[in-house]
Amino acid sequence: xxEASTSTRHEGHARHDRHAIALMGNPNTGKSSxxxxxxxxxxxxxxxxxxxxxxxxxxxxxxxxxxxIIDLPGTYSLAARSPDERVATDALLGRIEGTPKPDGVVIVxxxxxxxxxxxxxxxxLEFGLPAVVALTMLDVAESRGIKIDTExxxxxxxxxxxxxxxxxxxxxxxxxxxxxxxxxxxGKKLELSYPDDFKRGVDTLHAExxxxxxxxxxxxTRPEALRLLVDGAGPFFDECEExxxxxxxxxxxxxxxxxxxxxxxxxxxxxxxxxxIGQWMREVKQAEAREGRTRTDVVxxxxxxxxxxSLVFIVVMGLIFQSIYSWSGPLMDTIDGGFxxxxxxxxxxxxxxxxxxxVVDGVIAGVGGVLIFLPQILILFLFIAILEDxxxxxxxxxxxxxxxxxxGLSGKAFIPxxxxxxxxxxxxxxxxxxxxxxTRLTTIFLAPFMSCSARLPVYTLFIAAFVPQIKLLxxxxxxxLVLFAMYWVGVLFAIPTALVLKKGIxxxxxxxxxxxxxxxxxxxxxxxxxxxxxxGGSFVRRAGTIxxxxxxxxxxxxxxxxxxxxxxxxxxxxxxAEGAYSEAVVSFDPEADIESALxxxxxxxxxxxxxxxxxxxxxxxxxxxxxxxxKQREAEIAELAAKHPAAFTDYENWLKLEEQRxxxxxxxxxxxxxxxxxxxMGHVIEPAVEPLGWxxxxxxxxxxxxxxxxxxxATLGTxxxxxxxxxxxxxxxxxxxQNATRPDGSxxxxxxxxxxxxxxxxxxxQCAATLAVMRRETNSWKWPLASFAxxxxxxxxxxxxxxxxxxxxxx
Amino acid sequence: MSSQTLxxxxxxxxxxxxxxxxxxxxxxxxxEMGVLPGIEVKVVRFxxxxxxxxxxxxxxxxxxxxxxAAHVTVERA
Ligand SMILES: Nc1nc2c(ncn2[C@@H]2O[C@H](COP(=O)(O)OP(=O)(O)OP(=O)(O)O)[C@@H](O)[C@H]2O)c(=O)[nH]1
Ligand SMILES: [Mg+2]
Numbered sequence: 001x002x003e004a005s006t007s008t009r010h011e012g013h014a015r016h017d018r019h020a021i022a023l024m025g026n027p028n029t030g031k032s033s034x035x036x037x038x039x040x041x042x043x044x045x046x047x048x049x050x051x052x053x054x055x056x057x058x059x060x061x062x063x064x065x066x067x068x069i070i071d072l073p074g075t076y077s078l079a080a081r082s083p084d085e086r087v088a089t090d091a092l093l094g095r096i097e098g099t100p101k102p103d104g105v106v107i108v109x110x111x112x113x114x115x116x117x118x119x120x121x122x123x124x125l126e127f128g129l130p131a132v133v134a135l136t137m138l139d140v141a142e143s144r145g146i147k148i149d150t151e152x153x154x155x156x157x158x159x160x161x162x163x164x165x166x167x168x169x170x171x172x173x174x175x176x177x178x179x180x181x182x183x184x185x186x187g188k189k190l191e192l193s194y195p196d197d198f199k200r201g202v203d204t205l206h207a208e209x210x211x212x213x214x215x216x217x218x219x220x221t222r223p224e225a226l227r228l229l230v231d232g233a234g235p236f237f238d239e240c241e242e243x244x245x246x247x248x249x250x251x252x253x254x255x256x257x258x259x260x261x262x263x264x265x266x267x268x269x270x271x272x273x274x275x276x277i278g279q280w281m282r283e284v285k286q287a288e289a290r291e292g293r294t295r296t297d298v299v300x301x302x303x304x305x306x307x308x309x310s311l312v313f314i315v316v317m318g319l320i321f322q323s324i325y326s327w328s329g330p331l332m333d334t335i336d337g338g339f340x341x342x343x344x345x346x347x348x349x350x351x352x353x354x355x356x357x358x359v360v361d362g363v364i365a366g367v368g369g370v371l372i373f374l375p376q377i378l379i380l381f382l383f384i385a386i387l388e389d390x391x392x393x394x395x396x397x398x399x400x401x402x403x404x405x406x407x408g409l410s411g412k413a414f415i416p417x418x419x420x421x422x423x424x425x426x427x428x429x430x431x432x433x434x435x436x437x438x439t440r441l442t443t444i445f446l447a448p449f450m451s452c453s454a455r456l457p458v459y460t461l462f463i464a465a466f467v468p469q470i471k472l473l474x475x476x477x478x479x480x481l482v483l484f485a486m487y488w489v490g491v492l493f494a495i496p497t498a499l500v501l502k503k504g505i506x507x508x509x510x511x512x513x514x515x516x517x518x519x520x521x522x523x524x525x526x527x528x529x530x531x532x533x534x535x536g537g538s539f540v541r542r543a544g545t546i547x548x549x550x551x552x553x554x555x556x557x558x559x560x561x562x563x564x565x566x567x568x569x570x571x572x573x574x575x576x577a578e579g580a581y582s583e584a585v586v587s588f589d590p591e592a593d594i595e596s597a598l599x600x601x602x603x604x605x606x607x608x609x610x611x612x613x614x615x616x617x618x619x620x621x622x623x624x625x626x627x628x629x630x631k632q633r634e635a636e637i638a639e640l641a642a643k644h645p646a647a648f649t650d651y652e653n654w655l656k657l658e659e660q661r662x663x664x665x666x667x668x669x670x671x672x673x674x675x676x677x678x679x680x681m682g683h684v685i686e687p688a689v690e691p692l693g694w695x696x697x698x699x700x701x702x703x704x705x706x707x708x709x710x711x712x713x714a715t716l717g718t719x720x721x722x723x724x725x726x727x728x729x730x731x732x733x734x735x736x737x738q739n740a741t742r743p744d745g746s747x748x749x750x751x752x753x754x755x756x757x758x759x760x761x762x763x764x765x766q767c768a769a770t771l772a773v774m775r776r777e778t779n780s781w782k783w784p785l786a787s788f789a790x791x792x793x794x795x796x797x798x799x800x801x802x803x804x805x806x807x808x809x810x811x
Numbered sequence: 812m813s814s815q816t817l818x819x820x821x822x823x824x825x826x827x828x829x830x831x832x833x834x835x836x837x838x839x840x841x842x843e844m845g846v847l848p849g850i851e852v853k854v855v856r857f858x859x860x861x862x863x864x865x866x867x868x869x870x871x872x873x874x875x876x877x878x879x880a881a882h883v884t885v886e887r888a
Contacts, residue, residue: 077843081836113871116845146870231839266835270842274850289870296872297855306859398874402860411863411874435836512837512879513863514844517872 019183020068020100022091024124025108026117027051027074028518030136033166034108035071038176042534043071044426046388047521048415050074050433053084055091055099062176065183068100073432076116078123078223079231079266083440084432086235092124093224104130104183106175107159111141111148112519114285118277119270125157126223128189130182133161134175140519145290153284158187167524194272201259202226208251215243229256230265296391296519303395313399320383321484322477324456328375335375336732339368357559358552361721366551369717369733370543370710373457377539378532380453384422385531389523393418394515401513407495408502410434410513413443420450421487422535424770428777438508442501444777445787448765449494451487453539454709458761459486461713462754465734489762493794543714546707551714554704557678558722566675570668574661581657585650600640601651608633666724670743673697673723692760692796693753693803695742697723702760707768709761752806756799763795813887817852818864818880825853826885833882845869846883 023031027049036043039058044051056071072091073084080086087096094101107124109117125131135150154161160178164171194202206225213219216239228236232252241249259265293301302308343364350356387393393415401411412434420427427447434440451459460483467479502508611629641648673679682696689699697719705711713733720736740748765771771784778784814829828850831841845868846852855865855872863876 076840079839079843081840113869115869116871119843119845232835264838266839266842267831267847270839270847274845274847300855300865300872304856304858304865309859394874398858398863398865399860401874401876402858402862405862405876510878512840513874513876514840514879515874516844517865517874519872 017065018068019065019103020070021179022070022102022105023072023108024088024092024105024120025074026076026110026113026120027516029074029108029110029117030164030166031074031108032071034106034134034136034164034172034175035069037164037166037169037172038067038069041071042530045527046385046393047391047518048388048393049516049518050084050415050430053087053429053432055087055096057099060176062180065180067176067179070099070102075120077120078227080234082433082435087432092127102129104132104179104186106132106134106179108134108136111135111138112144112146114141114146114148115274115277115281118280119273121157122190122192122273122276123223125159125190126192126226127221128186130186131159132175132178132182133157133159134164134171135161136164136166138163139165144294145287146285147287149284149286153280156280156284158190160187167527192272192276195268197259197261198265198268198272201229201255204255205229205252208248208255209240212240212244212248216240226269228252229259230269232256232265294519299520300395300517303392304398309399313396316383316387318484320380321487322480323383324376324379324460324480324483326477326480327379331375332372335372339364339372340732342368354559354562357722358555361559362552362555362718363548365717365721365733366555366714367543367548370457370547370714371540372733373460373710373713374536374539376456376460377453378536380456381422381532381535382528384419385528386523388419389521389527391518391520394517397515398517405510405513407498408508409439409442409446409498410511411515412511412513413439413446416443417446417450420447420452422453424448424450424452424767425773428770428773431777434511436508436511438502438506439511441778441783442498442506444774445501445783446494446498448767448770448787448791449490449497449763451490451762452709452767454767455486455761457710457713459483459758461716461733461737462749462758465737465749466751466754486758486762489759489798493763493798497790542708542710547711547714550704550707550711551718554678554701554715555718555722557681558673558676558719560676562672563675566668566671570664570671573664577657577660577664581653584653598647598651598654601637601648604633604636604640670723673719676722678719691803692756692799693750693807694756695748697740698748698753698757702757702766706766709764709766712757712761712766750807752803755806756803759802760795760799763791763798765791765795814884815887816881817854817866817883817885818877820854820885820887822854822856822864824887825851826887827851828883828885830884831882832884833879837879837882841875841879841883844873845871846873851888852883852885 023035025031028047028051032043032045032052035041035056035058036045038060040060041056041058043056050073052071052073054073058069058071060067060069070091072088075085075088077085078089078092080089090096091099092102092105105124105127107121109121121133133153135148135153138148141148150161150163160182162171162175162178164175166172202222202225205228206220206222209216209220209225209228224236228234228240231237240252256265260268303312343360346364347356347360350359387396396418397411397414400414404411404414413431416427416430416433419430424447427450428444431440431443431447434443463479463482463486467482470478472478472481608629611632612626637648674683678700679696682700685699685703686696689696689702694702698716701712701715701719704715717733717736720740724736724740737749742748765788771788774784774787775781817826817828820826828846828848830848831838831846833841841847850868853867855867857864858874861877863874864880865872865874866880867873
């Protein structure tokens with residue numbers, strides 16, 4: 001990879017000037033903010049513990065040195081238990097593939113809870129690596145009245161302390177300079193005064209480990225011996241047991257027992273560390289936090305209140321779904337209109353043929369069909385970004401833990417599941433914060449049940465097409481309500497799935513739920529804006545890559561082969577219709593200007609069409625206006641017909657000809673599609689999708705959307721565009737869907753079909769990227785395969801039941 | 812004064828930790844997060860469904876289940 005290649009290049013001449021620096025510290029202390037400020041990277045930042053779950057590398061320069069900065073997950077201690085914590089400790093020891101062993105550390109300490117932050121601080125300092133303390137959140141601490149003497153802190157710890165505020169860009173250069181100096185003049189190792197038995201235990205164990213070192217393949221350090229002694233478990237323990245055998249294990253527990261002398265080793269460790277920290281703090285803290293309620297306490301009083309908290313939760317959720325509809329409308333119409341115009345314009349410029357079809361049917365109808373959903377996706381992400389930045393996620397976990405534990409999960413599983421509503425992939429990654437393996441696997445398995453933003457286009461397309469636009473109780477949009485219901489479909493199926501998994505193969509003990517509730521922070525517009533920019537960008541990129549590719553593939557499969565006999569047959573039919581029309585021309589009145597009379601009839605119809613163009617829906621006003629326009633047209637036509645009876649006959653014949661022509665063209669397009677590769681495959685699968693109320697075109701579109709769910713919108717656009725002859729004015733995808741017919745002329749889609757498609761996509765696992773991440777996070781193909789099979793089966797059955805029930809009820 | 816377990820403390824009450832027990836992993840995590848003998852804790856509130864609870868310890872807010880808090884013995888202030 002690129003990192004590796006630059007590293008070898010540098011080793012050639014300026015090796016001593018390249019240093020790897022790890023960012024270590026508690027969760028949510030601002031490590032990633034600092035990382036981004038140092039390296040210009042765009043790591044995710046949010047106000048809850050457990051945002052970063054993997055090691056990330058970036059570079060920055062100071063004078064002649066190049067620093068490789070490693071951003072790590074936050075952890076409260078080096079005694080790692082969850083996979084994300086293990087990443088942090090492994091990285092410190094240089095045991096992560098592709099991540100360099102750190103030459104120095106930046107210990108990131110949150111000034112507003114310095115005591116607890118220093119716990120891992122002491123652990124890291126014991127390693128004796130060159131270190132610099134980056135003190136963050138001093139603004140928060142000061143607002144609470146806490147005053148910290150940074151010079152004294154530096155003197156006590158024996159390492160330099162730099163105050164930083166990464167979101168404001170403060171202290172970054174100073175940190176680099178200090179780091180540079182620290183690397184060349186490292187301070188001394190931190191020595192805490194442990195009880196004698198304890199200290200002796202660590203020394204004895206360290207000696208044993210050094211004996212074992214040859215077989216281990218590395219030289220264990222004293223702090224590692226301490227960890228092993230206290231934790232008495234973990235991967236390092238297993239490793240030692242493997243190479244050392246039974247004999248070693250026996251010795252280990254002997255040493256451990258002697259060191260503990262009846263006490264708890266973790267208690268001894270904690271008391272030693274916090275004892276020292278308490279002493280330091282008495283000197284370093286010039287003022288303690290003021291008594292009384294902080295801003296966070298006040299906000300929490302409402303947001304986690306028994307009554308108000310639940311109320312706010314419901315109102316916020318409702319607001320999100322309502323605004324997805326009401327705010328996005330105008331923007332979507334603009335984009336939609338833009339693509340329509342683009343299609344008309346491009347179509348008008350190009351000659352008939354494969355290339356035009358590729359551009360208009362494949363690219364514009366496919367990719368454009370997906371892109372119009374950008375505003376809705378941005379609105380969803382806007383809300384999620386605000387909630388994340390505010391600090392609400394941990395509160396949501398706090399509120400939901402009880403409920404989650406009924407399903408064998410914990411509040412910690414709630415955060416990854418909640419972020420899965422944005423996208424399942426970070427949700428699955430976020431499950432790394434869960435200590436218990438089985439609970440983590442269950443969470444990973446449940447994540448795809450949460451309706452991610454890729455489902456939004458599918459839902460909104462069919463809701464807009466088939467759910468009437470009416471308001472309930474005067475303010476609740478029915479469409480928004482149906483959307484809300486769609487989000488519940490996944491959740492409702494996730495619950496029994498969780499119960500079955502946790503009662504069966506993934507049983508586990510009750511897992512601890514110790515979660516820090518961070519202080520609320522005002523969402524920063526810049527950060528929220530960046531999330532939107534990035535999410536929007538990635539959506540557009542997907543449209544331009546994967547969705548474009550699938551659209552083109554589907555187009556090609558639906559366009560080829562072109563049967564010449566089909567064209568010949570329909571050309572002949574058109575010729576026949578035109579012949580019949582010319583023969584039927586009756587007007588020979590020399591005084592009547594036939595052309596202009598015809599034009600007048602056309603003008604009347606055009607005017608009628610224009611009047612009714614904007615009218616849609618089933619409201620009485622709309623119907624009245626349509627009827628009014630109809631009456632006007634009848635009257636005008638009748639008046640003109642009385643003046644030019646012959647021209648009227650011709651006009652009627654001409655209308656008939658036009659209709660025949662478009663029918664023939666439609667049939668031609670339809671037959672070409674049926675004859676295409678896609679059509680032939682479609683007929684094979686048709687029996688399987690028929691019970692869902694689908695025809696083969698929907699079935700093929702669904703199958704083709706395996707790479708990503710929103711592809712269905714593109715493939716439907718492409719297939720239906722191919723399968724019907726465009727008249728001069730292109731239809732929006734919603735109209736295409738509303739007007740699509742079966743070969744017998746009946747409407748293809750109904751509310752029942754729409755619901756069945758939505759339910760299918762709420763539950764299916766059609767997302768290659770999600771399955772790939774699942775494979776990576778679980779380290780086996782078993783889970784993604786099981787997930788795909790289970791969810792597809794579930795989606796099929798649920799869609800089937802939905803259609804049959806809705807159909808029986810007359811939908 | 813009387814000693815009792817942390818989960819029995821009502822919202823708003825505070826106390827000093829006397830002992831932290833429980834299964835080793837839980838005990839260790841509680842200690843690391845600052846819940847250790849001699850430290851003052853304050854119960855802030857219980858979640859709407861009665862569990863978990865929120866406490867203030869070492870100047871920050873920590874959420875834990877009542878079952879976990881039951882392993883922490885405190886002397887009520
Ligand atoms: N007020 C204030 N907020 C800060 C400061 N530094 C970071 N933040 C905010 O603190 C929150 C957490 O920042 P992150 O950078 O995501 O923290 P992290 O340490 O990477 O967190 P994890 O990845 O969960 O370990 C965000 O809301 C930041 O905007 C600071 O110096 N002052
Ligand atoms: Mg981070």
